Amino acid sequence: MPCMALLAEGILKLHWDQTVPVNVAHILKQMGVRLQLQSDLTDSALLSISSDNQAHIALSQQLSHIHQRYVVAHALAHVALHHLRPGMEQAIHISDDFRLDFGQRHTAEANDFALRLLMPEPALRYAIDIMQAQHADEIAHVFAVPALFVKQRLAELGLGLSRHTPRQQRGFTIDLD
Numbered sequence: 001m002p003c004m005a006l007l008a009e010g011i012l013k014l015h016w017d018q019t020v021p022v023n024v025a026h027i028l029k030q031m032g033v034r035l036q037l038q039s040d041l042t043d044s045a046l047l048s049i050s051s052d053n054q055a056h057i058a059l060s061q062q063l064s065h066i067h068q069r070y071v072v073a074h075a076l077a078h079v080a081l082h083h084l085r086p087g088m089e090q091a092i093h094i095s096d097d098f099r100l101d102f103g104q105r106h107t108a109e110a111n112d113f114a115l116r117l118l119m120p121e122p123a124l125r126y127a128i129d130i131m132q133a134q135h136a137d138e139i140a141h142v143f144a145v146p147a148l149f150v151k152q153r154l155a156e157l158g159l160g161l162s163r164h165t166p167r168q169q170r171g172f173t174i175d176l177d
Helices: 002-015 024-031 065-080 105-118 121-129 136-143 147-157
Strands: 034-038 045-049 055-060 089-092
Touching: 002 024, 002 065, 002 105, 024 034, 024 065, 024 105, 045 065, 055 065, 065 089, 065 105, 105 147, 121 136, 121 147, 136 147
Parallel strands: 034 055
Antiparallel strands: 045 055, 045 089
16 A cells, blocks of 8 residues: 555655654644544544535544544544545544454555554654664553554564563672671
């Protein structure tokens, strides 16, 4: 999906402030996408495109922070990839375990885009090469994403985590005599 990769990278180049976790709300604002928290949504979010091509995301406020970040990035992907035409809306449901139906092309594309947006390759490489992150959970915490997504993104990039080599423990003796 090289076109998607270029589009996600382009959005990052235009709107990312080089911090992690990536400020998705800032990117939405820069792209002119309206976001509104709602307490009564049955789905994770409702994405709509008005007849004048204005994107609006209604997001469930019941979701955890990490879940909200992913759902917003996923919805933004649908906007950026033009999966909806003006006048259309789409309910987005992302389960608590973040499992998706990858049989649907638009869902798979939105997931790929969202992961690229939330974990930009340069920042991920920095975390591994320079910061020497050794566990998916550690990286997940830094990027505010589920560890499952870190593993997915690392596999996609062909990156591996260095294995922790235990330090040599040197014993000592205290002579009490």
